[in-house]
Amino acid sequence: MILDLDIGNTLSKWRLKDADSSEIRSRGAVWTREEWRPGADIPDLDVVEAVRISSVARAAVLNETVGLLRRRVRHVHVARSTAEALGVVNGYEEPERLGVDRWLGALAGYQLAGGCCAVDCGSAITIDFVLPGGQHLGGFIVPGLRLMKESLKLGTRNVAIDPESEADALLEPGRRTVDAVNHGIYMAAVSAINRIYSEVCDQEGVALPMLLTGGDARVVSRGVQVPHAVWPDMVYGGLEARFPLTFAERAGKMSGAPRVPEPVSLEKIRAGLAFSMLL
């Protein structure tokens, strides 16, 4: 069994993947805490022969986790942001400073789609761009939905946006605090994504397929006008691409990868941008 770990600022996600059949056997999430005890939080390390880790938590959390795992598991692979990998050139001035979850998302997106716009809707919303030749341009970091809501301190933090609500309903002015806040932060997030996508495609002269991941990907997806695909395992896909262990992975297959969305034409993107400038 392969244990994949995605340690984020809020949640640490894990999944167990069967190395022979490539099936995902189980998955879960635990809060990212100061002291993380993999033995207690993750089922049955005895069946695990390899671990692959993406972590943006404090170094101490990662070091402790790796220390514990190394005692129990033979192969422990920790992903790092590098200047280049799998045909992608990191756009950061200091490549190692790019969040490794973003780097892995960009690698997975590039392996699946070639040039792409990779959006991760987690504690932060990150929007990264990779051109068809593999140049990563860098990206944008916006507070995630929960952080935006908490920062307002209006006592609405425990009332989440209903994931089933229609994007249209979220466009209406709120007539209670909780609706005003939820509709406001939702519009802030989706308008930023729509606008940033259009601006960068316009600047670079290329319409890129968009891929969405993260805890809020599904709800954000409803408001994103650009054709896109939701890929919950995108960061794991980067781990698979970076540290291929199974036969399927060596052949370039990433579990749960969606069909590549067909982007609209550059002309249409530019027309939309020109229209929004007139308003």
Ligand SMILES: Nc1ncnc2c1ncn2[C@@H]1O[C@H](COP(=O)(O)OP(=O)(O)OP(=O)(O)O)[C@@H](O)[C@H]1O
């Ligand atoms: N059970 C949950 N607990 C916490 N957040 C949740 C949960 N389910 C969905 N969410 C949403 O998911 C978001 C966190 O997403 P995700 O799990 O991708 O975060 P993360 O990986 O910790 O973030 P980051 O990668 O930015 O550190 C929160 O903004 C929240 O709205």
Ligand SMILES: CC(C)(CO)[C@@H](O)C(=O)NCCC(=O)O
């Ligand atoms: C932005 C987050 C928090 C998103 O998870 C993470 O990728 C991170 O800590 N990045 C380091 C800063 C950067 O990417 O520029």
Ligand SMILES: [K+]
């Ligand atoms: K994440």
